[in-house]
Amino acid sequence: MVRLNINGKDHDVDVDPNTPLLWAIRENVGLTGTKYGCGIAQCGACTVHLDGVATRSCSFPASAAVGKKIVTIEGLAQNGVLHKVQKAWVEHDVPQCGYCQSGMIMAVAELLKNKPKPTDADIDREITNICRCGTFQQVRAAIHAAANA
Amino acid sequence: MNFVPKMNRRSFFVGTAAVGGGMALGLDFGVGPNVVRAADGSPEVGVWVVIRPDNTTVIRIARSEMGQGTLTGLAQLVAEELECDWSKVTTEYPTPGESVARKRAWGAFSTGGSRGIRESEKYVREGGAAARMMLVQAAANEWKVPASECTASNSTVKHSSGKTLTYGKLAEAAAKLELPKEIKLKDPKDWKIAGKPLLRLDTPDKVIGKTEYGIDVKVPGMLNASIKQCPVFGGKVKGYDAAKVEKMPGVKKVVQVGDNAVAVVADTFWHAKTALDALPIQWDTAGNEKVDSASIAKFLETGLDPDQPAFVGNQNGDIKAAIAGAAKKVEAVYSYPYQNHAPMEPMNATALVTADKCEVWCGTQDGEAAFAAAVSASGLPANKVDVHKVMLGGGFGRRGRVDYVIQAVSIAKQMPGTPVKLLWTREEDMQHCFYHPITQCKMVGTFDKDNNLTGLHMRISGQSILATVFPARMENGKDPVTFQGLNPTGETAFGYSVPNLLIDHAMRNPHVPAGFWRGVNVNHNAIYVESFMDELAHSIGVDALEFRRKLMTKHPKHLAVLNAVAEKIGWGKPLPPGHHLGLSQMMGFGSYVAGAAEVSVEGDKIKIHRIVGATDPGFAVNPAQIDRQVAGSFVYGLSALFYGEITIKDGAVEQGNFDTYNSMRIAEMPKVESIIMPSGHTPWGGVGEPTILVAAPAVLNAYFRATGKRIRSFPLKNHNLQIA
Numbered sequence: 001m002v003r004l005n006i007n008g009k010d011h012d013v014d015v016d017p018n019t020p021l022l023w024a025i026r027e028n029v030g031l032t033g034t035k036y037g038c039g040i041a042q043c044g045a046c047t048v049h050l051d052g053v054a055t056r057s058c059s060f061p062a063s064a065a066v067g068k069k070i071v072t073i074e075g076l077a078q079n080g081v082l083h084k085v086q087k088a089w090v091e092h093d094v095p096q097c098g099y100c101q102s103g104m105i106m107a108v109a110e111l112l113k114n115k116p117k118p119t120d121a122d123i124d125r126e127i128t129n130i131c132r133c134g135t136f137q138q139v140r141a142a143i144h145a146a147a148n149a
Numbered sequence: 150m151n152f153v154p155k156m157n158r159r160s161f162f163v164g165t166a167a168v169g170g171g172m173a174l175g176l177d178f179g180v181g182p183n184v185v186r187a188a189d190g191s192p193e194v195g196v197w198v199v200i201r202p203d204n205t206t207v208i209r210i211a212r213s214e215m216g217q218g219t220l221t222g223l224a225q226l227v228a229e230e231l232e233c234d235w236s237k238v239t240t241e242y243p244t245p246g247e248s249v250a251r252k253r254a255w256g257a258f259s260t261g262g263s264r265g266i267r268e269s270e271k272y273v274r275e276g277g278a279a280a281r282m283m284l285v286q287a288a289a290n291e292w293k294v295p296a297s298e299c300t301a302s303n304s305t306v307k308h309s310s311g312k313t314l315t316y317g318k319l320a321e322a323a324a325k326l327e328l329p330k331e332i333k334l335k336d337p338k339d340w341k342i343a344g345k346p347l348l349r350l351d352t353p354d355k356v357i358g359k360t361e362y363g364i365d366v367k368v369p370g371m372l373n374a375s376i377k378q379c380p381v382f383g384g385k386v387k388g389y390d391a392a393k394v395e396k397m398p399g400v401k402k403v404v405q406v407g408d409n410a411v412a413v414v415a416d417t418f419w420h421a422k423t424a425l426d427a428l429p430i431q432w433d434t435a436g437n438e439k440v441d442s443a444s445i446a447k448f449l450e451t452g453l454d455p456d457q458p459a460f461v462g463n464q465n466g467d468i469k470a471a472i473a474g475a476a477k478k479v480e481a482v483y484s485y486p487y488q489n490h491a492p493m494e495p496m497n498a499t500a501l502v503t504a505d506k507c508e509v510w511c512g513t514q515d516g517e518a519a520f521a522a523a524v525s526a527s528g529l530p531a532n533k534v535d536v537h538k539v540m541l542g543g544g545f546g547r548r549g550r551v552d553y554v555i556q557a558v559s560i561a562k563q564m565p566g567t568p569v570k571l572l573w574t575r576e577e578d579m580q581h582c583f584y585h586p587i588t589q590c591k592m593v594g595t596f597d598k599d600n601n602l603t604g605l606h607m608r609i610s611g612q613s614i615l616a617t618v619f620p621a622r623m624e625n626g627k628d629p630v631t632f633q634g635l636n637p638t639g640e641t642a643f644g645y646s647v648p649n650l651l652i653d654h655a656m657r658n659p660h661v662p663a664g665f666w667r668g669v670n671v672n673h674n675a676i677y678v679e680s681f682m683d684e685l686a687h688s689i690g691v692d693a694l695e696f697r698r699k700l701m702t703k704h705p706k707h708l709a710v711l712n713a714v715a716e717k718i719g720w721g722k723p724l725p726p727g728h729h730l731g732l733s734q735m736m737g738f739g740s741y742v743a744g745a746a747e748v749s750v751e752g753d754k755i756k757i758h759r760i761v762g763a764t765d766p767g768f769a770v771n772p773a774q775i776d777r778q779v780a781g782s783f784v785y786g787l788s789a790l791f792y793g794e795i796t797i798k799d800g801a802v803e804q805g806n807f808d809t810y811n812s813m814r815i816a817e818m819p820k821v822e823s824i825i826m827p828s829g830h831t832p833w834g835g836v837g838e839p840t841i842l843v844a845a846p847a848v849l850n851a852y853f854r855a856t857g858k859r860i861r862s863f864p865l866k867n868h869n870l871q872i873a
């Protein structure tokens with residue numbers, strides 16, 4: 001049993017301590033906005049925030065998240081108001097299939113927290129999520145728009 | 150946004166005369182048959198439109214949304230003719246079972262070959278127009294005035310006297326009317342909703358994690374399954390030791406799936422996967438364990454011999470005479486590897502099978518194929534089976550296959566009454582695909598003494614997709630899909646006139662399954678043709694654009710897109726030092742497309758400064774979404790060019806995940822400028838795939854101009870080349 005604080009709420013989750021956080025979130029807690037893409041921290045579809053740090057939850061044991069504040073895509077909006085990254089994503093119509101976008105948005109939200117006005121080089125270095133639909137051109141435009149919002 | 154159908158199946162069997170869609174059926178207006186209702190009680194006004202009392206319009210979408218924007222585009226076409234308030238439009242998927250029960254009321258569900266919009270545009274527009282006409286007639290009846298005195302706009306019917314009624318108030322009466330006999334569609338010049346760069350309908354749920362994909366489906370009491378298929382294609386399960394894992398946490402059952410796979414069913418996927426990893430399985434590899442990439446390459450090489458029998462795809466003049474009499478001959482051999490689609494969401498499906506019911510929930514590019522698979526795998530009659538479609542986490546052709554649906558039903562059938570979700574790992578997905586087919590190609594071009602191109606022989610040797618996936622569609626052994634982009638006429642017509650031409654295919658089918666892919670055969674065909682066009686031009690010292698133009702005088706639409714990209718990229722104009730340009734053109738999926746790239750090369754690094762892509766799809770339903778498909782196509786096409794390769798060792802795929810099958814990231818994404826130039830041609834062209842095919846040759850031709858090196862085998866990582 002591990003106690004996970006997800007989006008401000010405690011969940012007592014009956015999993016083996018080595019279970020990846022991704023599966024604890026998706027299967028035991030039932031929040032499915034965080035996606036499985038590779039299981040080896042390559043693609044970033046499973047990105048969540050752990051105490052504000054973007055983390056690939058598919059390769060992070062659930063037990064190591066105990067005592068940390070976990071935020072998933074479902075918890076990014078506050079009091080029903082979209083995060084500025086989500087707003088920019090809607091305005092720029094970024095997602096295509098959308099499957100990778102939860103992770104992409106979580107990665108970008110952290111980037112903007114650390115670098116409120118990222119350059120293209122910052123984006124290139126920090127955003128390494130895979131998107132097979134190829135939304136990158138819209139992702140870049142929306143990041144700059146969110147930074148200037 | 151709600152993708153889960155809300156219709157009440159018991160209502161489908163009433164009023165069948167009214168459910169032919171806005172197509173051929175229709176009688177004079179009058180009191181019609183019984184009203185068909187959605188589950189919330191709102192009436193259908195024709196099969197494509199449901200109008201709720203609050204004036205919300207629900208538009209039925211039969212084709213699948215997988216990111217390409219078809220759902221929004223089709224809704225725009227219906228809404229345009231319906232004259233409804235776009236801000237109150239929502240969509241839903243009818244299920245294939247409902248469609249079958251209603252005599253295929255919604256037509257084809259198949260969503261591949263960039264056909265989602267272009268193949269259904271006419272009947273969905275007619276469906277919208279029919280509903281509008283019925284609503285107008287209902288208002289006219291209410292007011293006892295001729296319908297000709299009434300107009301419709303923004304979900305409201307207005308009489309010339311100024312009286313108005315909303316669609317929400319008219320829907321009940323309209324639903325009782327017969328479909329109109331004659332439907333006149335708007336001139337696209339008058340479009341107000343279609344043709345506009347509207348935002349997608351499915352975006353808001355996607356940015357908050359609310360959209361339901363197959364992997365997210367939850368059914369009460371559901372268990373989870375993880376599957377392992379024989380790593381060697383064509384192999385079978387010999388045995389497995391279930392007792393070794395049955396006591397592991399959460400495990401409910403170990404089952405064989407078909408003759409080539411074993412699955413563990415557990416309370417959670419993680420428990421199922423953990424147990425499956427520990428399960429000893431023995432395989433019968435059927436002799437295919439001796440096959441590897443080198444033996445496949447050798448097998449394909451035999452087909453390059455011009456004396457080997459081959460299926461002819463395009464032919465004119467006498468290529469043998471042209472070769473015999475040539476003043477100059479240019480030859481080159483190219484090859485293209487197996488590639489995986491690698492959609493972000495691995496294959497999955499959820500199924501529930503009882504004694505008298507089978508239900509499936511999944512993302513699929515072809516609801517009807519998934520339905521047929523569920524009927525067959527469950528052994529139940531069609532009216533006891535249905536498939537609920539959800540959003541696809543990418544398709545690219547992979548989800549046109551139904552192997553994962555058959556597996557899910559097979560597993561659920563062994564757990565009667567318990568819903569089971571089958572989810573593949575990424576590794577399983579990488580190693581059990583229907584791959585982009587493998588081919589080699591020998592190109593021979595001939596010139597006369599005045600450097601006129603007199604002949605072209607393109608010999609493709611390699612795999613047929615239809616031989617794997619639709620053998621019944623082969624034509625006396627020939628696979629016509631092989632000649633995408635190379636045909637004499639039609640939706641993938643060759644854009645060059647050569648006096649003596651032969652394009653033929655020596656079929657060589659290794660044991661690795663092949664399937665449709667984004668673009669697929671046009672991808673390698675475009676690389677072969679467009680690289681070689683540059684080779685031919687270079688061999689006689691002629692500008693690559695001028696060389697093509699001379700061969701394209703009878704192909705004005707091919708030429709128009711080529712000229713457009715050449716002009717925008719600045720062909721023939723001064724460039725920054727070290728920058729070089731490359732061009733390509735091809736026709737695919739009914740659209741004329743061309744690409745131009747500006748690159749510079751430093752050592753092993755290729756910097757793509759600009760990409761220009763032009764497309765003429767005939768009509769542009771949503772230019773903003775076309776722009777995104779063009780940009781996305783270049784990402785997919787350049788990922789394939791630089792990284793995409795599946796190799797075979799001991800009969801099995803060597804790659805397992807994105808660490809060995811890489812995909813382009815944002816840092817590598819070149820700036821893509823799209824030119825959308827619809828010329829009004831019919832039939833319409835598609836947009837999801839066509840521009841992928843000009844991505845690679847444009848870059849390869851620019852790379853040659855930068856370095857003098859011609860690359861003829863792929864991906865570029867095998868030449869130690871990287872995207873800067």
